[in-house]
Amino acid sequence: MAVRGESLIRTLEEWAPPSLAVEKDPIGLQVGDPEAEVNGVLVTLDVTEEVIDEALRLGANWIVSHHAVIYRPLRQLRGDRPAGRLAAKLLKNGINVYVTHTNLDTAVGGVNDVLAEKLGLENPDVLVPHVRERLKKIVVFIPEDHHMKVLNAMCEAGAGWIGDYSHCTFNLRGTGTFLPGEGTDPYIGQQGKLEQVEEVRLETIVPESIQSRVVEAMIQAHPYEEVAYDIYPLELSGPSFGLGRIGRLPEKMTLQTLAERVKEAYEIPALRLVGDPDRPVSTVAVLGGSGSRYAQQALERGADVFITGDIDYHAALDALASGLALIDPGHHVERLVLERVCQVLREKWAPPEIQVVPTSVHRDPFQFL
Ligand SMILES: [Zn+2]
Numbered sequence: 001m002a003v004r005g006e007s008l009i010r011t012l013e014e015w016a017p018p019s020l021a022v023e024k025d026p027i028g029l030q031v032g033d034p035e036a037e038v039n040g041v042l043v044t045l046d047v048t049e050e051v052i053d054e055a056l057r058l059g060a061n062w063i064v065s066h067h068a069v070i071y072r073p074l075r076q077l078r079g080d081r082p083a084g085r086l087a088a089k090l091l092k093n094g095i096n097v098y099v100t101h102t103n104l105d106t107a108v109g110g111v112n113d114v115l116a117e118k119l120g121l122e123n124p125d126v127l128v129p130h131v132r133e134r135l136k137k138i139v140v141f142i143p144e145d146h147h148m149k150v151l152n153a154m155c156e157a158g159a160g161w162i163g164d165y166s167h168c169t170f171n172l173r174g175t176g177t178f179l180p181g182e183g184t185d186p187y188i189g190q191q192g193k194l195e196q197v198e199e200v201r202l203e204t205i206v207p208e209s210i211q212s213r214v215v216e217a218m219i220q221a222h223p224y225e226e227v228a229y230d231i232y233p234l235e236l237s238g239p240s241f242g243l244g245r246i247g248r249l250p251e252k253m254t255l256q257t258l259a260e261r262v263k264e265a266y267e268i269p270a271l272r273l274v275g276d277p278d279r280p281v282s283t284v285a286v287l288g289g290s291g292s293r294y295a296q297q298a299l300e301r302g303a304d305v306f307i308t309g310d311i312d313y314h315a316a317l318d319a320l321a322s323g324l325a326l327i328d329p330g331h332h333v334e335r336l337v338l339e340r341v342c343q344v345l346r347e348k349w350a351p352p353e354i355q356v357v358p359t360s361v362h363r364d365p366f367q368f369l
Contacts (some may be wrong), residue, residue, distance in 0.1 A: 001206050003354060005096055006034040008041065008062060011348050012341075016100050016107035017209040020131055020241050025102045031087065032096025038062050038349075043341045044359040045334055047097055052089050054361045063097045064341060066104060066111070066334060072090035104337065106131065106241045111288040111337045115307075116245040118265040119284065127244030128294050128300065132237040134208040138199060140218055140229040141176050143188065147200045153221035157214045159206040169204040173269050176228070187223045202309050227338040242288030244294060244308075246301050252282045255305060262307060266333045270368040274316045275325030281305045288334045293363060299324045307334065 009029060021027050044051050047069040055063055069086065078084040090097060104110045116124040137158060140273030142150045154160065155167045162168045165315045176199040180186040187196035211231065219227050249258070256277035263271060284305050285298035291308030292315035298306040299322055306324055309331035319326045338358035345356045 002294045003038045003349060004034065005029070005032065005036045005038060005062060005098070007100055007348075008038050008064075008345070009034060011345060012064065012100055012209070013103075014109055014213055015193055015344050016103040018103055019133075020106040020107075021101065021103040022130060022243075026071060027099050027101050027103055030068060030070050030097050031090045032062075032094075032098075036061065036094070036096050038354055040354060041342075041345060041356040042051060043338045043345075043356065044362050045338070046362060047090075048088065048362060049086065049089065050361045051359055052086070052093065052095060054359060055095055057354065058092055058357065060355065060357070061097060062097055064345075065097055065099050065142050066101055066337065068099045069097050100315050100341075102243065104341075105243050105288055108241075109340065111334050112243060112245045112286065114337045114340055115266075115286045115288050115333065116247060119261065119286065120246065120250050121247030121284055122250060122284070124245035124247035126240060126242040127287060128297055129240040129242035131241045133239055133241065135207050135234045135236050135238045136208055136211055137203060137232040137234055138211070138218075138229065139203045139232070140222070140227065141199045141201055142222060143224075144173075144198050144200060145186065146221070146223050147171070147202070150218055150221045153217040154202075154206075154228065155213050156206060157217035158210040159214045160204040161207075162205065171203075172201045174199060174201060182193065185225055187225065205234070227345065241271050244285060244291060244298075246285040246298065246303055249282050249284055252280050255279050255281050255327075258284070258305065259327055262327055262329055263320055266329050266336065268329050268333060271330070272311065272328040273326070274311070274319055274328075275305070279304075279325065281325060288337075289331055295319050295324060295326070296322075300327075327348060330364060330366060332366070335362075 040057045040058055041062045042060040043064045047065050048062055064092055076084055077087055105112055119369050147179045149314050151169055179194045180189055180191045184191055188197055192323045209332055255275055259273050281304040285303035286307040287294055290310035292311050294307055307327040309328060311328040342356045342358055
């Protein structure tokens with residue numbers, strides 16, 4: 001069966017929901033049609049003309065990009081300007097572009113977790129929290145014989161977590177009534193006859209970002225044609241999510257040794273270093289992309305060294321003065337997440353159903369001489 005763009009988007013957003021993005025970040029479907037069939041997916045950090053050519057060569061009509069293809073509002077679509085040429089080329093060739101940016105930076109297992117994992121940081125915590133998840137209460141009425149089936153389906157979809165406890169629910173037995181109308185096909189009872197059924201009122205908690213997944217699982221496991229359920233907003237807030245990670249190295253080492261490890265782990269030929277190479281470091285903050293503006297937060301959270309891209313001269317001077325070491329491995333290390341994005345999609349559609357590949361033509365624009 002043909003896979004449509006909307007299923008591709010849903011799969012990515014279950015992992016990196018738009019609610020995790022920084023405000024006003026241009027994310028989501030930027031070019032194309034959610035109804036468009038998915039013939040193949042190319043995953044990239046940026047959409048360039050070379051990347052579009054690569055997609056055409058591979059027969060991939062969907063591109064999943066980390067950075068937006070339309071970052072500022074376009075005022076013209078001119079063939080003699082790069083932005084217009086890019087948009088026209090996408091449209092002319094029927095290529096759809098979906099962007100997952102700061103939501104992917106923030107997501108569990110996203111850019112920042114990948115960067116922290118590669119360095120072996122222990123118990124990494126969020127460096128810059130920017131979203132506190134909202135929680136909902138979901139209540140559903142289930143006939144006794146399907147009680148545990150529905151309960152398990154909802155909890156396996158992610159409902160019912162309180163701290164480290166899963167399957168947290170409350171269940172109350174009672175009597176439900178209903179009268180099946182004309183044209184119905186009731187699981188219990190018959191058309192036109194008032195029924196009384198022993199049911200269980202199951203209530204549990206669900207984070208807003210996965211609410212639709214839980215409702216879908218609940219409806220699938222429930223035997224009724226029309227499932228009775230309610231969703232209430234709560235004043236409680238759930239866990240916080242954010243950019244960057246901070247954690248401890250498995251053992252203390254010099255800044256110089258850490259820099260060598262970063263080069264190896266991030267597969268880069270060179271990096272920029274701020275601070276005494278012989279100083280010992282153990283607490284490391286890392287933030288993919290351009291993170292200079294979060295250096296103060298890294299310092300306040302007790303980081304010895306902050307690893308981030310696009311560090312400018314004055315940020316480097318400020319860090320030196322305040323005793324925070326900096327490592328700039330470049331912005332392009334975010335590419336390390338591309339394989340993870342591919343994995344998430346391949347788990348859903350194993351090749352040859354859909355070919356999902358990371359770009360092999362897009363390179364760091366900076367060269368080291
Ligand atoms: Zn970036």
